[in-house]
Amino acid sequence: MTQNGSQGRGGDPVLVVEDLTVQFPTGDGVVSAVRGVNYELRRGEVLGIVGESGSGKSVTSLAVMGLLPKTARVTGSIRFGGKDLLKSNEKELNKVRGRGIAMVFQDPMTSLNPVYTVGDQIAEAITAHHDVRKDVAKKQAVELLDLVRIPNPKQRADEYPHQLSGGMRQRVVIAIAMANNPDVIIADEPTTALDVTVQAQILEALQAAQKETGAAMVLITHDLGVIAGQADRVHVMYAGKVVESGTVDDIFYNPRMPYTLGLLGSLPRLDVKTDRLTPITGSPPATQNMPPGCPFSPRCPLSQPICDEEEPALVAGPNGQHAACHFTEQVVGKNPAELFSATSADAAAVPVAVDAVATDTETNR
Numbered sequence: 001m002t003q004n005g006s007q008g009r010g011g012d013p014v015l016v017v018e019d020l021t022v023q024f025p026t027g028d029g030v031v032s033a034v035r036g037v038n039y040e041l042r043r044g045e046v047l048g049i050v051g052e053s054g055s056g057k058s059v060t061s062l063a064v065m066g067l068l069p070k071t072a073r074v075t076g077s078i079r080f081g082g083k084d085l086l087k088s089n090e091k092e093l094n095k096v097r098g099r100g101i102a103m104v105f106q107d108p109m110t111s112l113n114p115v116y117t118v119g120d121q122i123a124e125a126i127t128a129h130h131d132v133r134k135d136v137a138k139k140q141a142v143e144l145l146d147l148v149r150i151p152n153p154k155q156r157a158d159e160y161p162h163q164l165s166g167g168m169r170q171r172v173v174i175a176i177a178m179a180n181n182p183d184v185i186i187a188d189e190p191t192t193a194l195d196v197t198v199q200a201q202i203l204e205a206l207q208a209a210q211k212e213t214g215a216a217m218v219l220i221t222h223d224l225g226v227i228a229g230q231a232d233r234v235h236v237m238y239a240g241k242v243v244e245s246g247t248v249d250d251i252f253y254n255p256r257m258p259y260t261l262g263l264l265g266s267l268p269r270l271d272v273k274t275d276r277l278t279p280i281t282g283s284p285p286a287t288q289n290m291p292p293g294c295p296f297s298p299r300c301p302l303s304q305p306i307c308d309e310e311e312p313a314l315v316a317g318p319n320g321q322h323a324a325c326h327f328t329e330q331v332v333g334k335n336p337a338e339l340f341s342a343t344s345a346d347a348a349a350v351p352v353a354v355d356a357v358a359t360d361t362e363t364n365r
Helices: 055-065 090-096 116-128 135-148 166-177 195-214 248-253 258-265 305-309 345-349 352-359
Strands: 016-024 029-041 046-050 072-080 101-104 184-188 218-221 233-238 241-247
Touching: 016 055, 029 055, 029 233, 029 241, 046 055, 055 184, 055 218, 090 248, 101 166, 116 135, 116 166, 135 166, 135 195, 166 195, 184 195, 195 218, 233 248, 233 258, 233 352, 241 248, 241 258
Parallel strands: 046 218, 046 233, 101 184, 184 218
Antiparallel strands: 016 029, 016 072, 233 241
16 A cells, blocks of 8 residues: 555556656746655556646646656656656657557547548557557447447548537547557546536546456546546645545545545535535645645645644545545534635635636646
């Protein structure tokens, strides 16, 4: 078990991330986008990584894929297939990308080439790692489109990305991700900017992809509601660190960190009766030249002098649940309204955790 309390379904982990740190040097100082993240992932398991924009959740997975800019300073280890990917060269990483670890990006149009049909692009993903004829790969592409529930898959395979809806394009990207039966699928905000009905369809397509391939999955989102029925375990990130981890039931029904409770308070829920949402006031901190203490302290209703002096470690609690807070016991059993109070009617109407998505940046997600 790692520091973050990662417990899988059994068997050896397919992906192990240990003490991962990512920094970006800038003219205003060093941006510490990821600070000591640990997790293990086993085959067939789904790990949800949640947090506001700027928490480092996407940067963590880009580091796993080896897709960060050359200016990034990456330390720690990322072990996959017996190799440390951080010590692998580009040729070795290209063998892993797509076949060993596949990624579904937030915007499918950044993954799809507008001048090739979607069928040709799925077929290309297959032929890049397997010695098969193009017509065989094209047939497999149609089968994959059918598997992710795209209607009339044979016809759609001959269409271009601009001819498909946003939801269909995202399903095409999922089909590409599962084309080579990867061991790990990383889905980075796969339902952002889609309406609720299409979100459900995309989540169903991801479930179908995982069931077909047997892959482990990392599901990244700012919305706890997305991972409620999907994940086995959840990591909550804030200011580049995991501040709470546990099972889905642990996180939803027994949070032990004020930030997690605040995220739950800004989420409409059918299983808990509330009169209004309870937002977290304020904004996440900038992660360059961070001061000592807990990064959540300026927004935390439990903040005491020690919180501004000493950053709490991620400490094990009951049943393998971990939380980083000096006053964990004061969180247990509380509901968001008891801990947080809105400063204005407008703040109550627009939770910061949701509104912050619009300010996301490429190097600090």
